[in-house]
Amino acid sequence: YTIGSVFALTQDATFRAAAARGLFLRRVASLRERYVVVCGYGRSGSAIVEALDALGVRVVVVDADPARVAPIDVRPFTVAPLVLVADARRPEVLRDAGIAKPECRAVLALTGDDESNQSIAIGTRVLDPDTRVIARVSDPVVQANLAEFGGVQVVNPFQTFAANVGVDFAAPEV
Secondary structure (H helix, E strand, O other): OHHHHHHHHHHOHHHHHHHHHHHHHHHHHHOOOOEEEEEOOOHHHHHHHHHHHHOOOEEEEEEOOHHHHHHHHHOOOOOOOEEEEOOOOOHHHHHHOOOOOOOEEEEEEOOOOHHHHHHHHHHHHHHOOOOEEEEEOOOHHHHHHHHHHOOEEEEOHHHHHHHHHHHHHHOOOO
16 A cells, blocks of 8 residues: 555656655755856746857746747756756745855846746846846836836846847858
């Protein structure tokens, strides 16, 4: 009966999630090299994680959708990112991701929602004012909020794309 109960417990989704979170916390706590926390593993997040890996930068990924982070296990990373499936808008999740550790270089808020990125950026600044924060935001109201809050580097993907296309037309050699 005991063996059957233990086996049944290991098949329980809640138990497995708790065990995975515990393992994640131990791995983040043991990190001694510098790393970047990437919140959101969509197209932009995955491209940035691959670029950081190519540069030799360790990455911690936080995303609420387990299906979106599932491909990380089979991608050919030099050093596999640490992954936490959770909502990065919650302060305890940011803390679990290690944003307050001295080894954390930056937090990138790259979810597909401007308000979520704003929450992540402000939460990070409140929890650790020394951590560098970069947020992808296209809404002018959210941009103004973050500018007024201060300490957050805002990147508007549409303006960046327009600037790159403009440079391409004006000076293709660049």
